[in-house]
Amino acid sequence: MHQTLYRKYRPRTFDGEGGVVGQEHVTSVLQYECAHDKLSHAYLFCGPRGTGKTSCAKILAKAINCEHPVNGNPCGECYACTSIDAGAAPDVTEMDAASNNGVDTIRDLREEISFTPAALKKRVYIVDEVVNELIVDS
Numbered sequence: 001m002h003q004t005l006y007r008k009y010r011p012r013t014f015d016g017e018g019g020v021v022g023q024e025h026v027t028s029v030l031q032y033e034c035a036h037d038k039l040s041h042a043y044l045f046c047g048p049r050g051t052g053k054t055s056c057a058k059i060l061a062k063a064i065n066c067e068h069p070v071n072g073n074p075c076g077e078c079y080a081c082t083s084i085d086a087g088a089a090p091d092v093t094e095m096d097a098a099s100n101n102g103v104d105t106i107r108d109l110r111e112e113i114s115f116t117p118a119a120l121k122k123r124v125y126i127v128d129e130v131v132n133e134l135i136v137d138s
């Protein structure tokens with residue numbers, strides 16, 4: 001099956017082998033917060049393309065929901081980790097704020113956000129391209 005390099009080499013942990021490269025000031029904080037259960041309800045990742053914003057958000061989504069986290073990193077093997085990697089987790093929603101249906105998606109989000117998670121510990125919404133969209137609209 002065809003797999004893009006971008007997907008194949010997307011980092012799977014905050015640190016260590018296969019981890020995020022070159023963003024230690026960010027990943028070390030996220031890893032610490034996951035390991036010590038000190039998470040905030042929302043995170044804003046800012047930076048140029050290709051610096052790991054979406055990757056960090058996905059690792060964070062897994063680390064929050066992982067059944068067997070290792071020092072704040074997701075294990076990569078439990079139901080939460082594998083279903084999030086496969087894009088099949090019912091409680092993790094990825095959306096592109098710059099797409100045409102962004103408003104409808106946010107409306108759905110507002111309706112369903114009050115429900116408890118269906119299968120995982122926490123609901124996670126990864127909203128891509130938020131800042132780009134704000135700049136375009138202003």
Ligand SMILES: [Zn+2]
Pocket residue numbers: 065066067068069074075076077078079080081082
């Ligand atoms: Zn896991």
